[in-house]
Amino acid sequence: MPSRLDDINEQRKQTLERLRSRGINPYPNRYQQTHTTQEAIAQLEEMEAQETSQRAKSRAFGKETEPVSVAGRITAIRKMGKSSFLDVSDVSGKIQLLLQNANFNEEQQKLFKDLDIGDIIGVEGNLLRTKTGEPTVWVGDFTLLAKSLQPLPEKWHGLSDTDKRYRQRYVDLIANNEVKEVFKVRSRVIGAIRQFLDRRGFIEVETPVLHSSAGGALAAPFVTHHNTLDQDFYLRIALELHLKRLIVGGFDKVYEMGRIFRNEGISTTHSPEFTMLESYEAYADYTDVMEMLEEMVPWVSRQVLGDTQVEVLVESIMVRY
CATH class of the missing domain: 3.30.930.10 (Bira Bifunctional Protein; Domain 2)
Incomplete structure (x- = not known):
């Protein structure tokens, strides 16, 4: 009888073929990033230091900044209605992403539904800080860079073997x-x-x-x-x-x-x-x-x-x- 990991692996292989059938390359050769996650956070803090505290806390503040491009592995996905929050990690640390359905066409929304924890993506967007104080990239565009076929170890137990x-x-x-x-x-x-x-x-x-x-x-x-x-x-x-x-x-x-x-x-x-x-x-x-x-x-x-x-x-x- 197939194990749970085997089932997940098979589901992700099916997703991989589905992406390819839609003309999406799940493993592109390169992606141009402008910042690591920690460099992006540092840039946000620098911009906030130059703004009034009230404006810095405004969600609109992020829409006025120069876009940044970061890439990393998805480590968490939190869907909340028509908005979704993702955590992506790279060698320097992690940053939160905000994706809103209204910003993407139908094909991009279908691609987002096919994303799994463990996938590597590149995103372009503006920096902002959420009401809870979390540094965030308000995503305007995203690219799948590598489809993960194996699930990551459980978040709370990690890899203990x-x-x-x-x-x-x-x-x-x-x-x-x-x-x-x-x-x-x-x-x-x-x-x-x-x-x-x-x-x-x-x-x-x-x-x-x-x-x-x-x-x-x-x-x-x-x-x-x-x-x-x-x-x-x-x-x-x-x-x-x-x-x-x-x-x-x-x-x-x-x-x-x-x-x-x-x-x-x-x-x-x-x-x-x-x-x-x-x-x-x-x-x-x-x-x-x-x-x-x-x-x-x-x-x-x-x-x-x-x-x-x-x-x-x-x-x-x-x-x-």
Whole structure:
């Protein structure tokens, strides 16, 4: 017997074919957006600051502003008579949309009825703030950018299956905003580390991933075969050896942030594939490296978080360092 998810998937496939039969491309190649959702909200706040408080609260205020174009995934649909409110989310956050039937022709109204939570749309309209104070785009035109065939995880329960979260990270990113923030912080941390080392005169390099012998650490390697050379190679288990050869070759300061592969255990806290940072400096010893690292960690923390104190979740207990 088909499951509920199978039924939803089949219904959405039927909707997809219905859209195509009406000449609507459910997956267009591009869409020109002028603002992210948070940029649109910031623009609304800037316009409100320049207006009298009474006029800023007027619904007509939005109709006098320059139109904005935003795109994102539909995360909520609230239909209220001849008006509908939608929430759309992008990488920066979310914003509310207001769609009124009177603004759209019959074909557009039919398209709106075929929209589901999870679809990605692009909208063009004017900014306003509703009576409840919600930043909103009063939509004048909208475009379907991607029809979702799978439903999103339930709003209140989210994606809680640990195995599914790690195997389907894209679903985890959609369902859990805090995971998306981890990705953003990680990107900023890597950028700050590069900036710190570059300012100290280090040169970033890329060394070979395939090694003829597994060295630089004690770990079980992944083995692959090079067909042209008819020789087995190993995915690197460390960055060390080639970096040291660069020091021998005449570079005084080098570093690499690269992927390492160790054919060992796997869990949610131990991945056989991970990123490692290694740096080498001529005319320096371990005390110099210790001193540099002690400077780097708080410097990166200030650059990324604006503070040298961070909160870490340890066995469900929040610890502040």
